[in-house]
Amino acid sequence: MADFDTIYEERDVDEDFSDNYTMHDREPICIRGAGNVTIFGLSNRFETDFPKGLSAKVAPEEFKATITRINKVLRKSLPVNVKWLFCGCICCCCTLGCSLWPVVCLSKRTRHSLEKVLDWENNNLYQKL
Numbered sequence: 001m002a003d004f005d006t007i008y009e010e011r012d013v014d015e016d017f018s019d020n021y022t023m024h025d026r027e028p029i030c031i032r033g034a035g036n037v038t039i040f041g042l043s044n045r046f047e048t049d050f051p052k053g054l055s056a057k058v059a060p061e062e063f064k065a066t067i068t069r070i071n072k073v074l075r076k077s078l079p080v081n082v083k084w085l086f087c088g089c090i091c092c093c094c095t096l097g098c099s100l101w102p103v104v105c106l107s108k109r110t111r112h113s114l115e116k117v118l119d120w121e122n123n124n125l126y127q128k129l
Helices: 015-022 060-090 098-126
Strands: none
Touching: 060 098
C-alpha cells in the first residue's frame, strides 16, 4: 500500500540510445559591449580586439571591419536614443509613461539596423565559413 502513490518513470529504448551519443557543441564566443552607456540592451560600442577563439576561422581584419561597422551604426543612433530617453523621463509623470515610446521605437530601429548590417556581413563575408 505504501507504493500506491509512487510514480515510476519508464524509459524507452530510443532514449537510452540518444543518451549514449550526445553531440558536444563548442562554446559560443561572446563579444561583450565595452561602452559606458547601455540603453535597452544596446551598448554604445564594442572593442575591436580579436578574440582568440576566432583565430583559425576569421581574419582579424574582417573581424575589425565588422565591429567597426557595428560601432558606426551605434555611434549614429544611440545619442538620439539618449536624448529621447532623457526627455521621456522628464515628461513621464505627465504622460503616464507614454513619453518613453519613442525610445522603445528608436531602440527597435537600431536593433533592426544592426541586424541588417550583420546579415549583410554574414551573406558577403562569413557565408563560406
